[in-house]
Amino acid sequence: MYKVNDNYLKLPGSYLFSTIAGKVTAFQAQNPDKNIIRLGIGDVTKPLTAPIIKSLHEGVDEMADAATFKGYAPDLGYSFLREIIAKEDYASRGAHIEADEIFVSDGAKSDSGNIQELFAVDNKIAVSDPVYPVYVDSNVMAGRTGTYDASTGCWSDVVYMPCTEENGFVADLPKERADIIYLCFPNNPTGAAITKDQLQRWVDYANEHGSVIIYDAAYEAYISEPDLPHTIYECEGARTCAIEIRSFSKNAGFTGVRLGFTVIPKDLRCGDASLHDMWARRHGTKYNGAPYIIQKAGAACYTPEGKKSLKELVGSYMKNADAILKGLQSMGYTAYGGVNAPYIWLKTPDGMTSWDFFDFLLEKANVVGTPGSGFGPHGEGYFRLTAFGTYENTLAALDRIKEL
Numbered sequence: 001m002y003k004v005n006d007n008y009l010k011l012p013g014s015y016l017f018s019t020i021a022g023k024v025t026a027f028q029a030q031n032p033d034k035n036i037i038r039l040g041i042g043d044v045t046k047p048l049t050a051p052i053i054k055s056l057h058e059g060v061d062e063m064a065d066a067a068t069f070k071g072y073a074p075d076l077g078y079s080f081l082r083e084i085i086a087k088e089d090y091a092s093r094g095a096h097i098e099a100d101e102i103f104v105s106d107g108a109k110s111d112s113g114n115i116q117e118l119f120a121v122d123n124k125i126a127v128s129d130p131v132y133p134v135y136v137d138s139n140v141m142a143g144r145t146g147t148y149d150a151s152t153g154c155w156s157d158v159v160y161m162p163c164t165e166e167n168g169f170v171a172d173l174p175k176e177r178a179d180i181i182y183l184c185f186p187n188n189p190t191g192a193a194i195t196k197d198q199l200q201r202w203v204d205y206a207n208e209h210g211s212v213i214i215y216d217a218a219y220e221a222y223i224s225e226p227d228l229p230h231t232i233y234e235c236e237g238a239r240t241c242a243i244e245i246r247s248f249s250k251n252a253g254f255t256g257v258r259l260g261f262t263v264i265p266k267d268l269r270c271g272d273a274s275l276h277d278m279w280a281r282r283h284g285t286k287y288n289g290a291p292y293i294i295q296k297a298g299a300a301c302y303t304p305e306g307k308k309s310l311k312e313l314v315g316s317y318m319k320n321a322d323a324i325l326k327g328l329q330s331m332g333y334t335a336y337g338g339v340n341a342p343y344i345w346l347k348t349p350d351g352m353t354s355w356d357f358f359d360f361l362l363e364k365a366n367v368v369g370t371p372g373s374g375f376g377p378h379g380e381g382y383f384r385l386t387a388f389g390t391y392e393n394t395l396a397a398l399d400r401i402k403e404l
């Protein structure tokens, strides 16, 4: 009899957003007349911008003509896209990244879940707590996390780095051994940003301790304050210790068309092994390239018209973020984030648990958010609202919360 990968069987419960969807569906079925406002999941609501749509149409027309038709994309990405990324996202910020160190993909979720394949099973991972669940779950599937303790919500072989009000939701350097360190800034779910000095300390730590940092910068476009690093490669020494993962989902609304990329510098080596070459080998074997049409649309994000349209897109979501943050604070809530990220991280009132507050908000205000405890034990007592709704719905949700 064949055997399954029983690491999958260790995963507790269902994926957070499936649990939320189940609760919301049940509530709607019982209350069909209620108009529910969803500020839970981090999906965008605005359409793709005009320069992107134009580029998509052009790509489709090219596919209709034998002279310009494209089949399989190069599995590491078209050079027209990799070159523009190297110039616009890295060289423009004084970071040295070559086009052939950029691996185009179908998004940051797959890359952040797959990247752990490069590492031996006995490496110790360290994650912020609370954290985007993919980092831990993908390591559970690989058998790297030990056993799960349902009473604490923790895995025995994972180093959890608490992100609290006291440390401004930026984890302190770990005291235990941590081989693979996942960092995400601007952060989902807390909305916190990291300063260049703080990030430099992580890079120095990783280089000193022989650790690798997996830096998820999916929300980079939301940084609004000056002097915050937009890429880890702005830090000295990051080329020898860091992998960066990026997405077109949040800056350009590509959640439904799918595009992202991962950067692995050639200087990132573990003994004789080049992580760059290993990832290239993996991509070549397991991935057949993001579609030409989508990569062409990705390149359109970097044209002057594209950049202008994305600035407006991100600006409109940040207007929501500002309204939520200030609105909640004026009602007496303690709330964070929302300045360099499309997430607001609020403290639940009156010591309610995150799930109690979820139910309360759904039932009394018909507003859906995400319980902080779903992102890790230190998320307990917090709640995440996203700025990805429409402006009208955002204001309506705030009015309803005010009435509570």
Ligand SMILES: Cc1ncc(COP(=O)(O)O)c(C=O)c1O
Pocket (backbone or CB within 6 Å): 042, 106, 107, 108, 109, 110, 112, 132, 184, 188, 216, 218, 246, 247, 248, 249, 255, 259, 260
């Ligand atoms: C921190 C973080 N990384 C990655 C992703 C996924 O991005 P993508 O749509 O490119 O797969 C998300 C999506 O919510 C996210 O919050």
